[in-house]
Amino acid sequence: MKIRVLGAGAGGGFPQWNCNCHNCQRIWRNEMNGVKRTQSSIAVSTNNKDWLLFNTSPDILAQIQAFPAIQPKNGVRDTGIKAIMLIDSQIDHSTGMLMLREGKPLDVYCTEMVKQDLSSGFPIFKMLEDYCTVNHHPIPCDGSGFTIPGIDDLRFYSHALKSKAPPYSPHRHDPHEGDNVGVIVEQISTGKKLYYSPGLGEIEPHVMQAMLDADCVMVDGTFWTDDEMCTQNISPKRAREIGHLPQSGEGGMIEVLNEVKNTRKILIHINNTNPILDEDSAERKTLDDVGIEVAYDGMEIDL
Numbered sequence: 001m002k003i004r005v006l007g008a009g010a011g012g013g014f015p016q017w018n019c020n021c022h023n024c025q026r027i028w029r030n031e032m033n034g035v036k037r038t039q040s041s042i043a044v045s046t047n048n049k050d051w052l053l054f055n056t057s058p059d060i061l062a063q064i065q066a067f068p069a070i071q072p073k074n075g076v077r078d079t080g081i082k083a084i085m086l087i088d089s090q091i092d093h094s095t096g097m098l099m100l101r102e103g104k105p106l107d108v109y110c111t112e113m114v115k116q117d118l119s120s121g122f123p124i125f126k127m128l129e130d131y132c133t134v135n136h137h138p139i140p141c142d143g144s145g146f147t148i149p150g151i152d153d154l155r156f157y158s159h160a161l162k163s164k165a166p167p168y169s170p171h172r173h174d175p176h177e178g179d180n181v182g183v184i185v186e187q188i189s190t191g192k193k194l195y196y197s198p199g200l201g202e203i204e205p206h207v208m209q210a211m212l213d214a215d216c217v218m219v220d221g222t223f224w225t226d227d228e229m230c231t232q233n234i235s236p237k238r239a240r241e242i243g244h245l246p247q248s249g250e251g252g253m254i255e256v257l258n259e260v261k262n263t264r265k266i267l268i269h270i271n272n273t274n275p276i277l278d279e280d281s282a283e284r285k286t287l288d289d290v291g292i293e294v295a296y297d298g299m300e301i302d303l
């Protein structure tokens with residue numbers, strides 16, 4: 001299977017439009033050894049022709065321009081995007097559907113909870129009824145497997161996560177199973193597995209098992225420390241409080257990933273405040289030393 005990182009940034013992207021934090025200021029001024037990142041999405045395919053999009057970022061138009069494999073090829077209207085899977089209803093993961101309104105109905109795979117958010121608090125499923133329309137396909141929260149018509153040779157297993165519904169959701173402080181899911185993507189013919197989970201608040205046993213079984217994990221890389229946005233005077237919100245396990249410290253993502261052997265380990269959904277964006281930083285060196293990679297836009301993985 002081929003995995004293409006369309007956008008490796010968290011909500012806001014890097015740099016964020018109005019941000020002058022230590023990282024954003026230096027990237028605006030071209031004074032940092034690092035690269036810009038658009039908002040969170042990946043695409044997967046086994047034939048290089050028919051792609052499943054995970055999440056639809058507000059930056060999707062730029063992401064399509066940067067990736068010829070999903071651009072129109074045959075006929076007056078065409079796309080390599082055959083279906084969409086949403087792992088939650090966050091703005092950075094769903095807004096891109098509005099940019100895909102000119103075409104045929106969108107086949108969107110997501111949980112009942114995500115569908116509810118996108119039909120109420122942020123009613124884009126309803127709005128799109130007057131454009132392309134959305135065909136909603138429910139996905140499980142219990143880890144059971146399913147396939148997607150038009151996406152050959154892949155089987156998906158989705159399980160509920162402890163993370164957070166978006167700020168606009170009635171579930172923000174009242175979690176429901178299926179507000180967030182992690183997904184195992186298995187190539188049927190080879191048995192190779194990707195585990196994708198860009199918003200991960202807690203490592204429950206089924207999450208650890210999914211990571212141990214995978215050939216490649218792409219997991220929450222949002223924050224280095226729990227208080228990163230507080231100490232930079234950006235927001236009083238702490239990482240764990242908004243559903244993201246930080247990388248450093250006791251019980252952090254680095255410790256977790258150190259238990260996962262013989263697997264390619266990639267952090268994705270990196271917030272603009274995270275020091276790992278600076279390729280010369282001590283934090284980035286810490287990751288290099290333990291074999292953890294940091295996703296970037298355009299990164300491709302062959303599994």
Ligand code: MLT
Binds near residue numbers: 011090092242
């Ligand atoms: C999150 O994952 O917490 C989001 O990136 C927040 C946002 O969309 O602003």
Ligand code: MN
Binds near residue numbers: 090
């Ligand atoms: Mn996000």
Ligand code: ZN
Binds near residue numbers: 016019020023024273
């Ligand atoms: Zn910033």
